Amino acid sequence: MSGMSRKVGLVTGAGSGIGRATALEFARSGAAVAVLDIDESTAAETTEMIRKDGGEALSVRVDIADEHSVRAAVERTLAAYGGLDFAVNNAGLASHHRQLDRMPLDEFERVVHVNLAGTFLCMKYELPLLEGGGAIVNIASNGGLYAIPTAPAYVAAKHGIVGLTKVAAVDYAPRDIRVNAVCPGPTRTPGLERVAAGTDMLAVQEAITPLGRLATPQEAAAAAVWLCSDAASYVTGIALSVDGGRRA
Numbered sequence: 528m529s530g531m532s533r534k535v536g537l538v539t540g541a542g543s544g545i546g547r548a549t550a551l552e553f554a555r556s557g558a559a560v561a562v563l564d565i566d567e568s569t570a571a572e573t574t575e576m577i578r579k580d581g582g583e584a585l586s587v588r589v590d591i592a593d594e595h596s597v598r599a600a601v602e603r604t605l606a607a608y609g610g611l612d613f614a615v616n617n618a619g620l621a622s623h624h625r626q627l628d629r630m631p632l633d634e635f636e637r638v639v640h641v642n643l644a645g646t647f648l649c650m651k652y653e654l655p656l657l658e659g660g661g662a663i664v665n666i667a668s669n670g671g672l673y674a675i676p677t678a679p680a681y682v683a684a685k686h687g688i689v690g691l692t693k694v695a696a697v698d699y700a701p702r703d704i705r706v707n708a709v710c711p712g713p714t715r716t717p718g719l720e721r722v723a724a725g726t727d728m729l730a731v732q733e734a735i736t737p738l739g740r741l742a743t744p745q746e747a748a749a750a751a752v753w754l755c756s757d758a759a760s761y762v763t764g765i766a767l768s769v770d771g772g773r774r775a
């Protein structure tokens with residue numbers, strides 16, 4: 528991809544699924560990548576994959592739900608690479624499927640805290656580093672745009688991420704920082720396979736998707752990488768569906 532060489536990127540949740548695919552794609556396009564995850568061993572695996580491919584990467588443990596941890600991880604990236612050009616805030620977790628009146632408050636708060644406050648914290652510490660302009664992509668979900676039945680906490684958090692994205696896009700446009708969201712539909716990742724284990728969820732999702740299949744992690748990653756690239760230089764404040772036609 529043009530315009531990505533020698534840039535520095537940061538990806539959260541880069542030890543698995545969409546985050547790993549995004550980190551690999553950034554590295555292939557010539558960027559140095561900070562591979563952030565709460566799971567040090569999977570982050571190290573991603574870093575190893577990038578290095579074997581001839582790329583530049585550094586793994587950093589982060590818990591996006593913990594402000595000190597986020598600040599330290601961003602500082603570590605700055606110390607290693609001297610700056611930041613783009614960030615993909617992808618780390619997140621799904622919730623148990625329950626209707627609202629059966630959801631304990633602590634589960635609601637945990638899912639909203641990690642997904643929404645976690646994304647907020649990442650943006651809070653990334654934005655000051657994007658000194659010469661840059662781009663942030665937040666990985667929301669199709670659940671950031673419409674209901675996923677029995678997922679009230681996840682859907683509330685993902686709608687919140689779309690809202691945060693729009694406000695930041697407007698507030699930071701004068702500094703030439705673009706902020707967008709990607710809203711994947713069901714994507715075949717270790718995270719989704721865990722949620723779907725023992726159910727017919729994946730087959731049902733395929734059946735109701737116009738393209739007739741789930742996304743690959745690479746297909747969601749490609750949208751994030753494009754939004755960070757110079758090819759998307761006039762695109763900010765959008766929530767881009769990558770959902771096989773579901774929203775249509």
Ligand SMILES: NC(=O)c1ccc[n+]([C@@H]2O[C@H](COP(=O)([O-])OP(=O)(O)OC[C@H]3O[C@@H](n4cnc5c(N)ncnc54)[C@H](O)[C@@H]3O)[C@@H](O)[C@H]2O)c1
Nearest residue numbers: 540542543544545565590591618619668713714716718719
């Ligand atoms: N897979 C899908 O179908 C799908 C659809 C829509 C949106 N998404 C979103 O895409 C993102 C990635 O999903 P995935 O399916 O690749 O998930 P995944 O579970 O395969 O990977 C998520 C990664 O995030 C890390 N993580 C979790 N909590 C963290 C924390 N507190 N701090 C730092 N890292 C943490 C995990 O260790 C893991 O490596 C999530 O935000 C998810 O909500 C996924």
